[in-house]
Amino acid sequence: MATANKQRGNSEKRRRILEGALRAFAKKGFYNTKVSEIASEAGVADGTIYLYFKNKDDLLISLFEDRMEWIIERLKGELDRIEGDAAARLRAFIQLHFLLVVENRDLAEFVTVELRQSAKFVKEYDNPKFSDYLRILHQLIKDGQQEGLLRAELDSRLAARAIFGALDEVLLQLTLSKAGPEDVEEKAALVSDMLLRGLASD
């Protein structure tokens, strides 16, 4: 049991702390969450947190990385499995984004709410995982353009941003309004329909 652990950080404890932090941040936000609350949420002592993370900021960033990595892997995995043109893959992307986030309520609150604020002011952090995420979306759009499905005049980077913003905002709304998963699929369909129409070539 005492094998390859801790390196690159993956002990049981570390995971418990990240989960506690996610719950706590989702509930009260980064700045309103005390380290001791995270500890108790994680079932460890306060000091234990500092065995795994340099400080509270580092915990926040690590949590981002960890969760975004997970999201990105899931997205990539699912996208590879999709048969069909770029439009279908884009639709799947949106659907999946919605599902992932809504199935993990805390994750949703955390990502939608903290992503901007905290990440921006936690000194010097430039959020590479989020860039990875956007890159996937960006690539999907460029694929669609090359396949002739999406309008070529489109600024693909801008479109990726706009789509992310739309998804994020709608999800924020759904999350806060405590919508059940049944709604979600429907809303996802509506939103992806709307967005794809916006991008589609004539």
Next chain:
Amino acid sequence: MATANKQRGNSEKRRRILEGALRAFAKKGFYNTKVSEIASEAGVADGTIYLYFKNKDDLLISLFEDRMEWIIERLKGELDRIEGDAAARLRAFIQLHFLLVVENRDLAEFVTVELRQSAKFVKEYDNPKFSDYLRILHQLIKDGQQEGLLRAELDSRLAARAIFGALDEVLLQLTLSKAGPEDVEEKAALVSDMLLRGLASD
């Protein structure tokens, strides 16, 4: 005239404080801004702030209200002046939203970044001004649907959210990347084009 002041709150000092707060929040975020920094930014003493605002939270909320009110008034005013169908008005709305925000860089950072985080965790505040804002957008879409320009199947509330999200995210990006006003008009056109296509009836 020097009498009915302060009531709905409008002394010179009060405005200076709000402006100082806007600058400070934009630069460092709500939680990283000290009341004393706001005071010095505003050129008043720390204590003076508490003559005009109950506490730091109240200052944040008041700033929201104040700025959103201003935005909403500007939006409404301009929209009334537009001749044309709902699509044109929607286009104008987006264009204007971009302009207002980008012409006021601090406002942009503040609104896009703090709106979610802070507002969510500042206890019990349900952000009525933001609702007003959304209502305008919502109404524009419903108008468009009634005029037959926008697809009737659309969930207009959802669409309003999605549009706001798209605008907001793109603006965040533009703001942070320090885009000049010349870019902005172009981006606004692209985004509004994309979004309107997404909403348009066949």
Next chain:
Amino acid sequence: MATANKQRGNSEKRRRILEGALRAFAKKGFYNTKVSEIASEAGVADGTIYLYFKNKDDLLISLFEDRMEWIIERLKGELDRIEGDAAARLRAFIQLHFLLVVENRDLAEFVTVELRQSAKFVKEYDNPKFSDYLRILHQLIKDGQQEGLLRAELDSRLAARAIFGALDEVLLQLTLSKAGPEDVEEKAALVSDMLLRGLASD
């Protein structure tokens, strides 16, 4: 009353804090004294300390400077008043050193005990006031050498150190053993006699 204050630091509060710190440090040593204890000893709130000092280290250093300055001024003042040769002035110096310190028990404990340890490890501090003190002693010895009273072969710098060490250690002993002021004068005479004999030319 609100005139030239605070500048170069001399408000009533600041002095109270220094006095509280002196008492506390003398009683328990720098590292065993809590900032809150200093505060309560000084009759101010914990936070007030940080209005006058950057941190606990800075308080320690400031206290050194302040007390050493006082000691040095007293020493210089008294020495100027002495009629007689360098030997007489040296004798007076020692006598006075003893008196000053013993009349201020806390000062004695503080200076003799904390001077080395703390000053050495409080980062980067090179203790200029102590150097000033030593310089006076050094000068007295050089004067004595020029007057032909003290042996010229003597390394005056080394002698100054040795004298300071002897005084300091004897004082530490006297302080800890709670000797009364009456002993002190006698001991001072003995020590200065011994030291002067050691330095005297044949």
Next chain:
Amino acid sequence: MATANKQRGNSEKRRRILEGALRAFAKKGFYNTKVSEIASEAGVADGTIYLYFKNKDDLLISLFEDRMEWIIERLKGELDRIEGDAAARLRAFIQLHFLLVVENRDLAEFVTVELRQSAKFVKEYDNPKFSDYLRILHQLIKDGQQEGLLRAELDSRLAARAIFGALDEVLLQLTLSKAGPEDVEEKAALVSDMLLRGLASD
């Protein structure tokens, strides 16, 4: 032989810990040295230290005892070997004190710097080994007085203190200024000359 160990405390580990502690304390002082630093300096686990010492204070005291014992033994051994009167032995004592300490730089820093501060505030410890040390010096002086070499009027206890203080301070200075061993012998001669003149009968 592997049995009667640990009792009076002498395992290999114990010695390694004391050595690590000496290095660490010399470098950063008692209060700035973490137990874990001592452990790593000694090449043992943190917990191991507590198998040999009750706590950090106990480690400090044990280190004192251990080193002072060593110094005292060396001093006694050398003094027994000296042929000559008390003055010669006193001179040898000073010479040796300088040599021992300067040959062990860490020991020097530790003894000169920590002796006062730490020992004083480590609860209830009355430093018997240091008393032993002083007793030797005291005895030498009394011998000198009986041999008629040193002035009888001298308070021998006081003189012992004064001499120790002078030596200690000069050594502190030499240690901190990183003087080489060649200087040391010369300084020792100067200081012992000065001190002996101070004590000598006319």
Next chain:
DNA sequence: CATGAATGAGCCTTCATTCAT
């Protein structure tokens, strides 16, 4: 109204010590 020195509750972080392995 305005000031800004003073307050003190609160929080992040450290580190001596323990204990399951």
Next chain:
DNA sequence: TATGAATGAAGGCTCATTCAT
């Protein structure tokens, strides 16, 4: 014996808020 991960008490410092002037 030895380990070192885990603990949690403790304390330095910050900063929103108050209030005497």
